[in-house]
Amino acid sequence: xxxxxxxxxxxxxxxxxxxxxxxxxxxxxxxxxxxxxxxxxxxxxxxxxxxxxxxxxxxxxxxxxxxxxxxxxxxxxxxxxxxxxxxxxxxxxxxxxxxxxxxxxxxxxxxxxxxxxxxxxxxxxxxxxxxxxxxxxxxxxxxxxxxxxxxxxxxxxxxxxxxxxxxxxxxxxxxxxxxxxxxxxxxxxxxxxxxxxxxxxxxxxxxxxxxxxxxxxxxxxxxxxxxxxxxxxxxxxxxxxxxxxxxxxxxxxxxxxxxxxxxxxxxxxxxxxxxxxxxxxxxxxxxxxxxxxxxxxxxxxxxxxxxxxxx
Numbered sequence: 001x002x003x004x005x006x007x008x009x010x011x012x013x014x015x016x017x018x019x020x021x022x023x024x025x026x027x028x029x030x031x032x033x034x035x036x037x038x039x040x041x042x043x044x045x046x047x048x049x050x051x052x053x054x055x056x057x058x059x060x061x062x063x064x065x066x067x068x069x070x071x072x073x074x075x076x077x078x079x080x081x082x083x084x085x086x087x088x089x090x091x092x093x094x095x096x097x098x099x100x101x102x103x104x105x106x107x108x109x110x111x112x113x114x115x116x117x118x119x120x121x122x123x124x125x126x127x128x129x130x131x132x133x134x135x136x137x138x139x140x141x142x143x144x145x146x147x148x149x150x151x152x153x154x155x156x157x158x159x160x161x162x163x164x165x166x167x168x169x170x171x172x173x174x175x176x177x178x179x180x181x182x183x184x185x186x187x188x189x190x191x192x193x194x195x196x197x198x199x200x201x202x203x204x205x206x207x208x209x210x211x212x213x214x215x216x217x218x219x220x221x222x223x224x225x226x227x228x229x230x231x232x233x234x235x236x237x238x239x240x241x242x243x244x245x246x247x248x249x250x251x252x253x254x255x256x257x258x259x260x261x262x263x264x265x266x267x268x269x270x271x272x273x274x275x276x277x278x279x280x281x282x283x284x285x286x287x288x289x290x291x292x293x294x295x296x297x298x299x300x301x302x303x304x305x306x307x308x309x310x311x
Contacts, residue, residue, distance in 0.1 A: 029054060031104035031186075034194070034278065034296075035088050035177075036111040037061065038226055040095060041278055041296075044104060055100045058279055061091045085114050089176050096184035106181050107190040111277075112223065112230045115193040116151070116168045117242050118143050122161050136166050144168070156196060163239050167193040195230050195242070198223045198275040205294045206273065220256050220289075221273045224249060224281050231259050233267055240265060253286060 030050040034041035044055040095101065118139045126132050136155055140148035151168035158164035174191060181188040202221060217237050223230040229252055233241040241263040245255050260267040271290035283293055 029104045031101055031106045032109065033092070033106065034109045034111065035085070035092065035114070036225060036278065037084055037088055037113050039278070040088065040092055042095070042101060044101065059091060059095055061088045063087050083170070083172070085170075085173050085176075089173075089180055092177075093180045093183065096180065096186075102184060102186070104186065106186050106188050107192070108177055108188065109192050109194050109197050110169065110173075112194050112225060112228050112244050114169060114173060115195065116140070116144055116148070117193070117195055117230075117244065118166045118168070119239050119242050120155065120164045120166050122158075122163055140166065140168055154193075165196070165239060165242065167196065169193070194225075194277055195223060195232070198230075198277065199232070201296070202273055202275055202294055206292060216271050216273075218267070219271045219273055220267060221275065222252055222256070223275045223277055224252075225277050229255060231255055233259060233263060233265055233270075235265060235267075249282065249284065252284070 030045045032043045032045060038061055040059045040061065042055075042057050042059065043053055046052045046054045118136075120136055120139050123135060126135055136153060137149065140151065140153060148168060150171065152171045152174055153166055153168045156165040156167075177191060178188050199221070206216070218235045219233075221232040221234065223232075227246060227248070228244060229247050229249070230242070230244045231252075232239065233256075241259050243255075243259050245251070247255060256267065256272070269289075271292060272286060273292045273294065274284055276293070276295045278296070281295075284291070
């Protein structure tokens with residue numbers, strides 16, 4: 001189950017009650033927005049299962065020019081350095097004024113540029129929710145330092161004795177996202193980290209491809225974005241390593257090998273699942289591994305006369 005940011009207490013993933021749709025929203029179109037530093041990927045979906053594409057577009061993010069004053073230096077706004085997501089949300093606010101995106105139930109997928117991840121080891125000594133939250137927060141500060149104490153953190157569901165996955169985001173980003181859609185007359189309930197969205201979608205797509213074949217228990221999952229590679233190593237259905245790298249696609253084989261060595265894993269013969277998170281990502285040609293190449297495009301049904309999104 002993918003953790004999301006909603007009205008739930010910090011440190012918990014969403015439960016069944018929060019996933020049940022409001023009856024009036026069942027027939028509303030869904031607006032799915034992937035928010036990245038360089039672009040927005042918007043898809044308006046219709047139908048009972050929200051798989052039919054009505055509109056789609058890729059909109060480049062225009063970098064906001066700095067407001068200069070005596071207290072400013074280049075790249076500073078009112079003396080404060082801009083955050084990486086401010087330009088993307090400014091572009092999103094402008095885009096939401098277009099009629100083709102309005103009247104929907106929005107769902108936001110946050111780029112791995114904006115989300116930080118930690119694999120939380122199983123701890124048998126933790127029994128109370130407060131203890132569990134404190135342990136997750138401790139793991140984040142160990143990985144990312146003092147700034148992580150202010151982040152909004154969500155954890156994924158995990159089986160008994162298994163490590164869980166936690167996602168952390170700046171609370172200002174979440175607040176700005178909700179405000180952006182509120183100003184457009186839409187209530188934002190679902191905000192998902194891209195990594196968890198990719199994991200869930202990979203399970204669905206691989207399940208359809210393999211059909212009756214047994215699912216892979218050990219694999220490498222790579223989520224590709226421009227300038228960002230997320231590598232997840234899974235051994236015997238347990239998450240063993242998750243790292244995000246500021247790197248190009250060409251560096252993927254070396255990064256997988258590096259992450260495996262650090263984690264003490266022998267992953268040379270594990271299949272590689274590549275998930276293209278955005279339109280226009282090139283297909284890979286990697287020898288020596290069984291390769292599955294998946295895409296966000298696959299789950300959707302497109303009308304014959306619908307223009308393709310920009311690459």
